[in-house]
């Protein structure tokens with residue numbers, strides 16, 4: 001029987017202090033774990049699915065400044081009425097993005113945005129012919145997922161290297177990058193050890209194709225992929241064009257976007273949270289982006305004045321891929337170009353500043369997986 005003695009308050013006090021210490025250790029340990037893993041934000045918190053973490057310190061944002069060689073600056077609505085020449089100034093930080101030969105300097109010509117290629121090298125080459133791509137004048141912008149699903153992932157990567165294309169990282173590119181990194185850290189690992197090893201990412205699949213792409217990848221191919229940033233922002237005095245693989249969180253400036261979200265988002269919930277899977281609810285991110293002008297978005301979400309300044313300018317035009325299920329989506333401020341090439345639909349190019357869409361048909365290589 002427990003009796004109240006002179007020692008009881010000390011024991012109770014001691015237990016409380018000990019409990020407090022243990023709580024703090026656990027809490028701080030978990031917090032420290034989260035700090036070690038920046039970008040480890042779950043897109044699907046509701047389901048408890050944690051998202052894949054990123055390796056190799058991905059570059060979030062690269063800015064490309066350009067000027068318009070036009071005697072008359074036009075509002076963006078009139079872009080199609082007068083062909084303007086873009087002069088791309090190659091900033092230093094782009095030098096390691098466009099392959100080993102960085103001799104572009106200034107180039108005049110068109111920006112040609114191309115949706116998810118997924119290893120479809122033949123269709124990629126046909127599309128280049130169809131748009132009459134001129135290497136010394138035009139600039140290619142590939143919207144990520146160069147690899148995976150299709151027949152010739154590494155041929156597409158090498159073509160991008162040869163053409164010195166600007167590319168943003170897609171979720172499939174990211175998976176191959178992480179597998180390559182895994183083999184760098186575990187050199188010569190045999191099949192048996194591999195099977196018994198606890199793999200570092202939930203989306204690592206020993207029977208998937210990404211492991212094989214990574215295994216057959218050269219150092220040069222890896223370095224090209226790993227240097228692909230999440231966001232490229234083409235900026236002139238009057239307009240801003242952004243290339244990303246999946247989408248942008250309208251409530252954050254470009255430099256504060258989350259890499260995982262930029263590579264994977266599809267929808268935005270009513271409370272403003274971006275989510276990867278449509279089954280999590282919400283609306284298409286592009287619908288949200290186009291629907292709300294900056295002010296109305298802010299007033300709806302009751303943000304403070306200081307927050308208003310930090311959001312992405314809603315007039316920015318965003319080129320993206322990733323959402324083959326929604327197919328071609330050309331809206332005022334967003335251009336969705338994943339038209340399901342690898343599933344037997346089309347590979348699409350959007351030519352700027354002509355605002356012209358060019359497509360080639362594809363026979364289809366991969367089964368359609370509903371998202």
Ligand SMILES: [Mn+2]
Pocket residue numbers: 145170171172245321322323
């Ligand atoms: Mn994708």
